[in-house]
Amino acid sequence: xxxxxxxxxxxxxxxxxxxxxxxxxxxxxxxxxxxxxxxxxxxxxxxxxxxxxxxxxxxxxxxxxxxxxxxxxxxxxxxxxxxxxxxxxxxxxxxxxxxxxxxxxxxxxxxxxxxxxxxxxxxxxxxxxxxxxxxxxxxxxxxxxx
Amino acid sequence: xxxxxxxxxxxxxxxxxxxxxxxxxxxxxxxxxxxxxxxxxxxxxxxxxxxxxxxxxxxxxxxxxxxxxxxxxxxxxxxxxxxxxxxxxxxxxxxxxxxxxxxxxxxxxxxxxxxxxxxxxxxxxxxxxxxxxxxxxxxxxxxxxxxxxxxxxxxxxxxxxxxxxxxxxxxxxxxxxxxxxxxxxxxxxxxxxxxxxxxxxxxxxxxxxxxxxxxxxxxxxxxxxxxxxxxxxxxxxxxxxxxxxxxxxxxxxxxxxxxxxxxxxxxxxxxxxxxxxxxxxxxxxxxxxxxxxxxxxxxxxxxxxxxxxxxxxxxxxxxxxxxxxxxxxxxxxxxxxxxxxxxxxxxxxxxxxxxxxxxxxxxxxxxxxxxxxxxxxxxxxxxxxxxxxxxx
Numbered sequence: 103x104x105x106x107x108x109x110x111x112x113x114x115x116x117x118x119x120x121x122x123x124x125x126x127x128x129x130x131x132x133x134x135x136x137x138x139x140x141x142x143x144x145x146x147x148x149x150x151x152x153x154x155x156x157x158x159x160x161x162x163x164x165x166x167x168x169x170x171x172x173x174x175x176x177x178x179x180x181x182x183x184x185x186x187x188x189x190x191x192x193x194x195x196x197x198x199x200x201x202x203x204x205x206x207x208x209x210x211x212x213x214x215x216x217x218x219x220x221x222x223x224x225x226x227x228x229x230x231x232x233x234x235x236x237x238x239x240x241x242x243x244x245x246x247x248x
Numbered sequence: 249x250x251x252x253x254x255x256x257x258x259x260x261x262x263x264x265x266x267x268x269x270x271x272x273x274x275x276x277x278x279x280x281x282x283x284x285x286x287x288x289x290x291x292x293x294x295x296x297x298x299x300x301x302x303x304x305x306x307x308x309x310x311x312x313x314x315x316x317x318x319x320x321x322x323x324x325x326x327x328x329x330x331x332x333x334x335x336x337x338x339x340x341x342x343x344x345x346x347x348x349x350x351x352x353x354x355x356x357x358x359x360x361x362x363x364x365x366x367x368x369x370x371x372x373x374x375x376x377x378x379x380x381x382x383x384x385x386x387x388x389x390x391x392x393x394x395x396x397x398x399x400x401x402x403x404x405x406x407x408x409x410x411x412x413x414x415x416x417x418x419x420x421x422x423x424x425x426x427x428x429x430x431x432x433x434x435x436x437x438x439x440x441x442x443x444x445x446x447x448x449x450x451x452x453x454x455x456x457x458x459x460x461x462x463x464x465x466x467x468x469x470x471x472x473x474x475x476x477x478x479x480x481x482x483x484x485x486x487x488x489x490x491x492x493x494x495x496x497x498x499x500x501x502x503x504x505x506x507x508x509x510x511x512x513x514x515x516x517x518x519x520x521x522x523x524x525x526x527x528x529x530x531x532x533x534x535x536x537x538x539x540x541x542x543x544x545x546x547x548x549x550x551x552x553x554x555x556x557x558x559x560x561x562x563x564x565x566x567x568x569x570x571x572x573x574x575x576x577x578x579x580x581x582x583x584x585x586x587x588x589x590x591x592x593x594x595x596x597x598x599x600x601x602x603x604x605x606x607x608x609x610x611x612x613x614x615x616x617x618x619x620x621x622x623x624x625x626x627x628x629x630x631x632x633x634x635x636x637x638x639x640x
Contacts, residue, residue, distance in 0.1 A: 147403075148355030155363045182406070189402040190357075194364055195371040195434075 104133040105159035105225040107218070110149070112142045114172040115208040116164035123211030130218055141171065143179040147186045150201060160225040161201045162218065168205060197228045260301075263338045267331040269297055278322035278332060283563055283582075284315050287575040291315045293322055293332050300339055309343040314351075314571040317579070318444050319563035320531040340446030350445060353572035357403055358396075358441065365436045366453040372434050374398050377412050382419045388430040391467045392419060393481065395474035396437050397600050407607045411600035414625025418473035418499050421627055424634065425503060425512050429471060434461055438480040441568035455485055462494055469495045471502065473627055475529035475599045482533075498529070499627070500598070504538035507545045515633035518548040522592035523626070524583070524606075525561035526599035539598050539626055546633045554586040562586065564597075566605035580609035581618050588619035598626045 111117050117138055123130070139145060142165035153161050163180060166172065184203045191198050204217050264270050278293045285291050291312050299310055316336045323332060344350070352359055364370065377398055378384070397411040422429055439454035458481075462470070472478045475498070482496040506512035523543060529535045536558045543551045556562045565579030566572060584606060587595045597603055603623050610620055 146355040146357075148352070148357045148360055151357060151360035151364065155360050186357075186402060186405070190361060190399065192376075193372060193374050193398055193402065194361070195373045196364075 104131040105222060106157060107134045107160045107162060107221060107225070108153045108158045109134060109136045109162045109164055109218070110142065110145045111136055111138055112165040112172075113138055113140050115166035115170065115206060116142070116204075118208045119164065119206050119210045119214040121211075122209045123215050126211055128211055128215045130215060131222070134218065134222075141165070141173055141176070143173075143176065145180060145183065147183050147190065150183070150187050151190065154196075154200065159200065159228075160221050162221055163201070163203045164214065165203075165205055167207055170207075197224075199224045200228065260338075263335065264301070267335040267338070268328060269301070269330055269332075269335050271328040272297055272330050273328065275327070277325040277327070278330075281321045281325050283319060283321065283565065283579045284317060284575055287578045288315060291575075296339070297332070297335065300335075309346060309348055310339070313339045313343065314567070315575065317563050317565060317567055317576070319527045321527075321560075321563070324531055324559055337444060337446055340444075341448055342446075344446045350570050352570050353567070354403065354569055356569075358399075358569040361396075361399055361403075362437045362439065362442055362454065363450060366439075366450050366457065368453075368457060370434075374435075375431060375433055377401075377416070378431070379416065382416065383423050384419075385428045385430045388428050389466065389468040390427070390429045391432055391435075391462065391465065391470050392422065392429040393435060393438075393470050393472040393474070393477050394431065395472065395477040395600070397474070399437075400600055400604055404604050404607070407604065407611050409600075409604050409607055411603060411625065413628045414600060414603075415473060415627075417625060417627030417629070417631040420631045420634075421503060422471070422499065424631075425506055427471075427502065430465070430467075432461055432465060432467075436461070438474075438477040440476045440480040440484070443480070443484060444568040445570060452488060455489055459485070459489055459492060467494060469497065471497050471499055473499045473598070475526045475533065475535075476601060479528045479532050498533065498535060498538075500529075500535055500538035500542060504541045507541055514542070514546045514630055515635070516547045517629065517633040519594055520550040520552060520592045521594045521596045521624075521629070522552050522554055522587050522590045523557075524554070524564070524587070524595055524597040524602060525558060526597060526602050527561070527563050529598055530561055531559060542626065542630055543596065546630065549633070552590040552592050554583075554590055556586060564599075564602040564605040565609075566601070576605075577609055577612070580606055581613075584609065584619040584621060587621050593622060594629070595621045595623045596626050596629055597623065600625070 111120055120136060142163055145163060150161050187201050188198045202221055206213055274294060279285050282293060296310055296312055313336055318333045320333055394415055397415045400409055400411045436454045436457045439451040442451040470481060478496060478498045486492045523539060543549060562583045563579060564583060565576045606623060610618055
């Protein structure tokens, strides 16, 4: 079974890569869900952690190359947030490679698929999955009360 | 069994008995002292209670229940010890069960982290900050509960929060007092914020994970420097976990008697400081004197009190990482102004979260009317006094 991947993609160069991939007939598994946002600066640590918390096995942040943001006043918030997420995942003892930041030039569908496949492979290798979280909580609550 | 606990939690009758909410005389003292009411006229503890107790009310959830900051000022003044904060917790649980979505502050990161820590299989790597000069026993009955300081330092790096320095200071003080302790590599968050927000299920998951961890390491006693962890482990865990047999002590309860009996000496620090009582350490746990006696034992240190201190101390103004707004900011601004009025150089506090919230107010100040006073953890300050002496 393929791992659940969430791709947060920016509306501009990032999205163009996904569109190109689809238009040129490249394929990715249906377990990959794409969330389009106006700019990657919209994405913060809370959203990434919540994606993982709610059962995603990996998260890809797909955006424009540094300095090529569509918006004039881009202060590259995502770099700071990405660093924060990595540090928190490290503290939590989860593999940092579950979350990757990918910056691509426009219309680069092939590289997008390549990066996505490598993320799926990495996530598959990380054996300790958090999938059973829901059951774990129920189980522990039952123990507590008993 | 699960059903029983749930029923008890959501049963208005048993909750009103437990919180003595029907003893409310309608005298209004709670409203007078409430820091939230001072800045938000819509927030009125009595009206919230009246609304909730109205029979067969199908009114939508009162938005105001989220504004309470759980500072316990109301209970301090209540003649009948009505536990308003516990009642608010019940209302929040009820609202959550009705499907109300919480508006988290800080992008929901603290809560997402807590939820992830509730995972039974998680193996944290949370002791990387530990310096080599701190002596930690590999096996001991006594554990030091670190709390979420390592996480705060990552989450609030942009605010300049260094709460781990306080933890390091506390551990060094324990070393200095020759009290052996061990550290737990996989302790969880105590879950107090989840409990306050009414998310009892996740709170129980965290509590159970912590209990399992303590049992695995054969822990009989816990020392902690974080007021919130202290109160939760000491008071809330025994209420929810029937198998809880662990003795919990706050580090000031250990150090202050040693200092008073001249068994422990601190160094010298020529600074003027003021002490901010965290609500949970002060009003909830009644630990007022101990931190002050630690500060007073540092020679050359001048301790000045703010207008509102000890039982009347103003809260740092923050909710459990949710619904933070202009009211909270104004309370924080007022507290910082009180600190400034004392003329102190440093605002000392014993709670890492108070530091986070007050620093947040300082950083987000739109103009210069928020006091930019230096903030330090009491244990960091105490250990600084020792190290500065050694240099001389």
